[in-house]
Structure formats: C-alpha cells, structure tokens
Amino acid sequence: MTATLTRAVPPTRTPKEQFKRGRRSRASFYPSWFYIPASALYVVLFAVPTFASFYFALTRWTLFDVTFIGFQNFVQFFQDPQLTQGFIHTFEYGFVTSAAKVVIGLALALLLTSPILGRGYLRAVVFFPVLVSTIGIGITFKALLDPFHGIVNGALGLVGLPQPGWLTDPNLALWSVAAVDIWKGVGIATLIFIAGIVAIPQEYVEAAKVDGAGSWKVFTSVTLPLSRPAMGTVIILSLIGGLRSFDLIWAMTGGGPGFTSDVIASVIYKQYQSGFYGLSTAGNVVLFVVVTAIMVPLSAFLNRKGKDL
Amino acid sequence: MFSRPLVTRIAGVGTAAVLLVALSACSSGGSGGGSGDGSGASITFTVDNSPASLASGKALITAFEKANPKITVKLGTRPGGTDGDNLIKTRLSTGDMDDVFLYNSGSLLQALHPDSTLVDLKGQSWTGSLTKEFTTVVSTDKGLYGAPWGTSFGGAVMYNKAVYAKLGLSVPTSWSEFISNSEKIKAAGIAPVIQTFGDTWTSQLFVLGDFANVLAQQPDWATSYTANKEKYTSAPAVDSFDHQAEVYSKGLMNKDFASATNVAGLKMLAEGTGAQYPMLTSTIATIQQNYPDKVKDIGVFAIPADNASDTQLTIWEPNALYIPKSTTGNKLAAAEKLVAFANSKDGCAVQNAELTPAGPYATSDCTLPSTVPPLIGDLQKYIDDKKVAPALEFLSPIKGPNLEKITVQVGSGISSASAGAKLYDQDVKQQAQQLGIPGW
Numbered sequence: 001m002t003a004t005l006t007r008a009v010p011p012t013r014t015p016k017e018q019f020k021r022g023r024r025s026r027a028s029f030y031p032s033w034f035y036i037p038a039s040a041l042y043v044v045l046f047a048v049p050t051f052a053s054f055y056f057a058l059t060r061w062t063l064f065d066v067t068f069i070g071f072q073n074f075v076q077f078f079q080d081p082q083l084t085q086g087f088i089h090t091f092e093y094g095f096v097t098s099a100a101k102v103v104i105g106l107a108l109a110l111l112l113t114s115p116i117l118g119r120g121y122l123r124a125v126v127f128f129p130v131l132v133s134t135i136g137i138g139i140t141f142k143a144l145l146d147p148f149h150g151i152v153n154g155a156l157g158l159v160g161l162p163q164p165g166w167l168t169d170p171n172l173a174l175w176s177v178a179a180v181d182i183w184k185g186v187g188i189a190t191l192i193f194i195a196g197i198v199a200i201p202q203e204y205v206e207a208a209k210v211d212g213a214g215s216w217k218v219f220t221s222v223t224l225p226l227s228r229p230a231m232g233t234v235i236i237l238s239l240i241g242g243l244r245s246f247d248l249i250w251a252m253t254g255g256g257p258g259f260t261s262d263v264i265a266s267v268i269y270k271q272y273q274s275g276f277y278g279l280s281t282a283g284n285v286v287l288f289v290v291v292t293a294i295m296v297p298l299s300a301f302l303n304r305k306g307k308d309l
Numbered sequence: 310m311f312s313r314p315l316v317t318r319i320a321g322v323g324t325a326a327v328l329l330v331a332l333s334a335c336s337s338g339g340s341g342g343g344s345g346d347g348s349g350a351s352i353t354f355t356v357d358n359s360p361a362s363l364a365s366g367k368a369l370i371t372a373f374e375k376a377n378p379k380i381t382v383k384l385g386t387r388p389g390g391t392d393g394d395n396l397i398k399t400r401l402s403t404g405d406m407d408d409v410f411l412y413n414s415g416s417l418l419q420a421l422h423p424d425s426t427l428v429d430l431k432g433q434s435w436t437g438s439l440t441k442e443f444t445t446v447v448s449t450d451k452g453l454y455g456a457p458w459g460t461s462f463g464g465a466v467m468y469n470k471a472v473y474a475k476l477g478l479s480v481p482t483s484w485s486e487f488i489s490n491s492e493k494i495k496a497a498g499i500a501p502v503i504q505t506f507g508d509t510w511t512s513q514l515f516v517l518g519d520f521a522n523v524l525a526q527q528p529d530w531a532t533s534y535t536a537n538k539e540k541y542t543s544a545p546a547v548d549s550f551d552h553q554a555e556v557y558s559k560g561l562m563n564k565d566f567a568s569a570t571n572v573a574g575l576k577m578l579a580e581g582t583g584a585q586y587p588m589l590t591s592t593i594a595t596i597q598q599n600y601p602d603k604v605k606d607i608g609v610f611a612i613p614a615d616n617a618s619d620t621q622l623t624i625w626e627p628n629a630l631y632i633p634k635s636t637t638g639n640k641l642a643a644a645e646k647l648v649a650f651a652n653s654k655d656g657c658a659v660q661n662a663e664l665t666p667a668g669p670y671a672t673s674d675c676t677l678p679s680t681v682p683p684l685i686g687d688l689q690k691y692i693d694d695k696k697v698a699p700a701l702e703f704l705s706p707i708k709g710p711n712l713e714k715i716t717v718q719v720g721s722g723i724s725s726a727s728a729g730a731k732l733y734d735q736d737v738k739q740q741a742q743q744l745g746i747p748g749w
Binding site: 146259260271273 | 354394420422565567711714715717721745
C-alpha cells in the first residue's frame with residue numbers, strides 16, 4: 001500500500017532538489033490524513049470481507065442463520081469427488097496457458113519489434129482480444145465451436161478434415177477453452193515483451209553483431225537474457241490468471257460436459273450456487289492458500305533472477 | 310502485485326451480500342403506512358425472467374389494476390435457476406424483498422425458511438379451494454405461504470403422435486416396450502430419443518421423471534431417503550440411471566445430443582425429426598408459441614418402469630405467489646388482494662390466456678379452457694387412473710445440486726450408470742450435511 005503510493009508521487013516543481021533530499025522526505029510529502037479515504041475503502045471493501053470469509057468458512061451459513069461447525073467444511077471440501085479432478089484441471093490449464101503465452105508472446109514480440117510492414121496495425125490486432133469482455137468471447141466462441149452449426153467445423157468440413165465436438169468431447173473441452181484463453185491473453189504477454197525488448201539498449205545488439213553474431217545468436221545471448229524481467233512478469237501474471245481462471249470456462253462449458261472441464265474456481269462457484277455459502281467460502285480460503293503457496297516462492301525466484309542481470 | 314486481485318476475488322463471495330443489498334435497495338421503496346384496504350398503495354411484484362412468466366406477470370398486473378384502480382403494481386424481474394435462488398435468499402434475509410414474488414413450491418420453498426420470512430396466508434378465502442397436494446408443498450407445520458400460479462405439470466416422455474401413427478406403434482408401458490419402439494423408430498431414420506445437453510438441466514428427466522415408478526415399487530422410499538436409509542445406487546432407484554445409460558449405449562439419441570438446446574429439442578419433436586423427448590410437459594408452451602399447428606401432434610406418456618404395473622407418471626406442482634414478512638400495513642393489504650386476484654375468475658382467465666396449461670390446476674377456483682392441447686388429455690388419464698405420484702422434490706428436502714452434470718455424464722457415456730449413481734449419492738450426502746439434516 002505505502003510503497004504503491006510513494007511511487008505514484010508526481011514530479012514536483014524542483015525535481016533536482018527533491019531528488020537530493022532523498023527518500024525520507026518523499027515518503028512524507030503528503031500529510032498522513034491523505035491516506036484515510038483510501039485505507040477506509042480498503043478496510044471496508046477488502047480487509048473486512050477477507051477476515052469475515054475466514055470466519056464464515058468455519059460455519060454452515062444459509063444467509064438466514066449461521067451455525068459454527070469448526071473445520072467440517074474443509075473436511076467436506078476435500079472429500080468432494082470433483083475436487084481432485086478440479087485441482088488437476090486447474091494446474092493443467094494454468095501451466096499450459098501460461099507456457100503458451102510466454103512462447104507465443106515472445107515470438108510475436110520479436111516479430112512486432114522488427115521492422116516489418118504495418119507494424120502498428122499488427123500490434124493493435126494482437127492486442128485487440130484483450131479489450132473484449134471475457135464472457136463475450138466465451139459466448140462467441142461457444143457459437144463458433146458448435147459441433148454442427150459452428151463456423152469452425154463448417155470450414156473444416158469444406159476441406160474434408162474431421163469435425164470434432166470441441167466443447168462437447170470430454171477429452172477436448174478443457175483444451176479448447178485453454179486455446180481460446182491463450183488467444184485472448186497473448187496480447188498482454190506480447191505487450192510486456194515488446195516493452196522489455198525495446199528497452200534493451202541497441203548498443204548491445206550492435207556490439208554482438210560486430211563480434212560476428214547471427215540473428216539466432218543475438219536472440220539467445222542478448223535479447224532473451226535481457227528480457228528475463230519481462231518474462232518473469234508474464235509468467236506470474238498468466239499463471240495467476242490461469243490458476244484462478246473461471247469466467248471463460250464458465251461461459252464456454254460451465255465445467256462440462258459433466259465435470260470434464262471443471263476447475264477449482266468452478267467447483268467453488270457451483271457450491272455457492274447450490275446455497276452452500278459456508279462450504280464455498282472454505283473453498284475460496286483453500287484456493288487463496290494454494291495460489292499463494294505457489295506464487296510467493298515463484299515470484300521471489302523470478303525477481304531474484306531479474307536482479308542478477 | 311498479485312495480492313490485490315486475489316483479495317478482490319476472495320472478498321467477492323464475502324461482499325456479494327453487501328453489494329446485493331445496495332443494488333436491490335434501489336428497486337424497492339420504503340414501507341407503507343398503517344393497515345387499510347390497500348387503496349393508494351404502490352407495490353412491487355417480481356417474477357423470473359422467462360418469457361412465459363413475464364407475459365403472464367404483465368397481464369396479471371393489467372387485469373388487477375383495472376379491477377383495483379387505486380392500487381399500482383410495478384413488475385420486477387429476477388434471473389432464473391440458482392442465480393435467482395441466491396438473489397431471493399439474499400433479499401429475504403436482508404428484509405428487502407418485493408411485496409409479491411413468484412417462486413417454486415416444495416423443497417426450494419422450504420430452503421427460504423418460510424416460517425420466519427414469509428407472511429402466513431392461512432385463512433385467506435382462496436385457500437379452501439386448493440388441492441391437498443398443493444397445500445402440502447406450500448405449507449409448513451406453522452402456516453400456508455403460497456397461492457398457485459399456473460397449472461401442475463408432468464415430467465414424462467413427450468412424443469410425436471404422427472410419428473407413432475405412421476410407424477404403427479402403441480404407447481409403451483414397460484421399459485422393454487419403450488426400447489423396442491425406439492429401435493423401430495431408429496430403423497425408420499428418425500431420432501428415437503431426443504436429448505439436449507446444451508441445456509444441462511434437461512438431462513435429468515430420466516432420473517427425476519422416473520421417481521413415480523420408484524414410489525410405486527416402494528411407497529416409503531422418500532422418507533427413508535431423507536433419513537439416509539435409501540440410496541440411488543440400490544434398486545429400485547438405480548433403474549433410472551441404468552435406463553439412461555442404456556439409451557446411450559444402444560445409440561438411440563439424436564446425433565447432436567451433446568450440444569442441442571431445449572428449444573432445438575422441442576423443434577425436433579414438433580417437426581417429427583425426433584420422436585420421443587423426456588421432458589417437463591410445461592414446455593408445451595414453447596411448442597404452442599413456435600409451432601402452434603403442431604401442438605395437436607404432441608402427446609405424453611409416463612417414463613416406463615421395468616414392469617408395466619409399476620409405471621406411473623411423475624407430477625410437479627405449480628410455482629406459487631408469496632408475500633414476504635417485510636411487507637406490512639397498507640402494502641400488505643394490497644399484496645394480499647393481488648394474490649387473491651390471481652386465483653379469482655379474472656386471474657384464472659389470465660393464466661389460461663398467458664400460461665399454456667400443461668396439466669390440471671391446483672385449485673378448484675380455476676378451470677381449464679375448453680380447448681386444451683391433447684397432451685393434457687393424456688396426462689389427465691393417468692390422474693384419473695390414479696397412476697401419478699409427486700416428484701421427489703415435493704417429498705424430500707434433499708436434491709443433490711450436481712444431478713444435471715451427473716446425468717450428462719451418464720447420458721453421454723462419460724461414466725457408467727453405477728458410477729453416476731454413486732457420484733450422485735455423494736452429492737446428496739454433501740447437500741444433506743449442508744442442510745444439517747439429522748442422520749447424515
């Protein structure tokens with residue numbers, strides 16, 4: 001909180017002087033009551049519900065009454081037959097989408113930082129899916145991927161290729177959604193990579209070329225290592241997104257057919273829909289712990305690598 | 310970097326209640342003055358957002374305001390399905406419900422804790438005309454809470470009579486006859502059994518509509534089930550899952566079963582490209598609307614049991630109108646007038662005109678119009694023969710929330726019948742424990 005605010009301090013009239021006076025005076029540039037509106041909002045809308053959820057996770061909660069039942073919800077949550085499958089799907093989905101976004105995003109970024117025709121336009125095209133509502137994309141693709149009336153299978157049929165039930169085949173459903181997720185999210189990854197690549201001083205590339213390095217050598221020895229910080233950001237953002245993913249899956253398959261594309265978040269949502277408010281809150285606490293347990297060490301690891309360079 | 314969105318997400322569930330209060334506060338006014346005859350009152354009436362509910366709600370208000378010019382009624386809508394359930398629970402628990410609302414009877418009503426949230430309507434003039442069955446499903450030990458809106462309806466096999474006539478088939482009374490009929494229909498190049506997993510709820514009919522047959526074989530099944538003594542994995546209930554698996558394994562379904570929607574299924578049935586559709590008979594309203602000249606071709610028979618003597622038709626009671634306890638004084642008087650009006654002669658006329666009857670009325674105050682879809686005649690025959698029983702949701706508070714997913718799995722061969730039944734027993738256990746029912 002504090003760190004974010006400090007960083008957001010705008011340049012003052014005498015930037016040089018400010019800079020000389022150092023960090024301490026910058027930290028107290030605004031009176032401390034300036035923090036009150038933001039922190040009040042934070043406490044009411046974020047901190048209180050978060051701690052309330054830790055309490056409600058220990059109750060049977062029907063909205064009309066609350067019964068304290070200890071850790072029964074957690075016991076029940078871990079006995080849910082869909083849970084193991086949901087966890088496996090969550091990790092598969094998270095890692096596959098994240099890896100694909102890194103690889104495709106990097107390739108697109110290389111392409112879009114090289115001098116090609118219509119570069120600005122192509123950058124906009126790649127970024128466009130990010131701007132569209134996820135639910136809208138889900139519904140659109142549900143129509144496009146319809147096994148009998150969808151345009152995708154229509155096109156495949158014209159050239160005589162098999163026409164799978166993209167969202168109705170239990171072996172395909174999760175991966176079809178993942179593919180759409182990659183299409184939607186790769187724009188952000190590309191953008192971050194472009195920023196990272198553009199920030200690499202041109203002198204390094206020139207020096208490498210003088211030393212006789214070809215394009216591939218420049219990529220592996222200069223561009224790739226120096227865009228490590230960008231890659232760390234892409235990995236963290238897309239992995240968190242993937243592990244928590246819900247909206248696209250819900251819009252496209254609803255976790256189906258049956259339970260074959262259920263992830264943790266959709267299992268929890270269904271419990272909430274069923275009116276099991278305490279149980280679903282317990283599920284969210286578990287999700288919170290699991291994602292934190294993965295992301296904190298990963299984030300620390302990636303940041304350390306970034307500093308080394 | 311990542312803590313904010315996570316916290317937001319976790320907080321999302323926690324704050325849902327708070328936000329809903331804020332949202333719904335916009336839509337309803339303050340409470341009225343002292344009690345009176347309702348004149349001058351302005352009340353709100355909420356229905357689910359299905360086309361039939363909206364049209365009938367609007368028509369009811371128009372007729373009511375004409376008869377009671379001093380009362381104004383505003384129509385509100387809510388989502389259907391589980392989203393609607395959550396909205397209603399939230400608004401009731403925060404004392405912010407609309408003055409009259411339309412909602413399910415049976416176990417979903419019981420989940421609203423009617424004794425503490427709804428106005429007891431016992432003693433209202435219309436309550437004497439209700440059928441015994443309906444009275445049970447809108448009552449608790451302490452009171453009677455709802456007035457019927459629409460007719461009762463069956464959960465059974467809707468079939469195309471023209472196809473049956475063309476192929477010289479007769480209505481099956483046992484499961485083996487049903488299968489042999491279906492094989493003949495398949496040989497004629499018509500989809501024998503329509504399934505529409507694009508709308509997952511439609512996959513449940515083989516199980517839910519088979520319940521009357523379970524009851525025929527074991528009359529106390531529902532009570533034992535609530536007491537955790539009967540399971541779907543054992544006979545007679547497991548038959549439901551077996552039958553659904555058999556239809557899949559014999560290839561008796563339309564080929565786009567995995568993605569077709571309910572509306573598409575009804576189209577197949579009406580046009581005769583599909584012959585039999587296990588469905589709620591209330592969907593006849595959709596056929597009436599989209600294919601009015603085909604309604605005469607649609608009939609209904611009970612989902613057959615293994616033995617013809619056990620075959621009975623499963624009946625659902627109509628939805629009902631309720632008044633929350635937060636409505637008081639003059640508004641309460643006006644709300645009670647609206648509910649009573651719904652079951653008056655004029656109210657029944659609205660129901661006949663706007664809600665295509667799908668079965669008999671649950672009150673003797675309303676009578677079916679002179680021309681009804683032939684499907685109702687078929688249904689009435691089962692009632693006259695006393696070959697009907699209520700759906701499980703009217704006899705037990707327990708219904709596993711994942712049934713529709715499980716029946717999709719069984720119906721599309723992802724899991725076997727016994728695996729599906731086992732999964733459903735686990736699902737039911739979870740719900741019973743969450744409801745705090747003794748014995749689980």
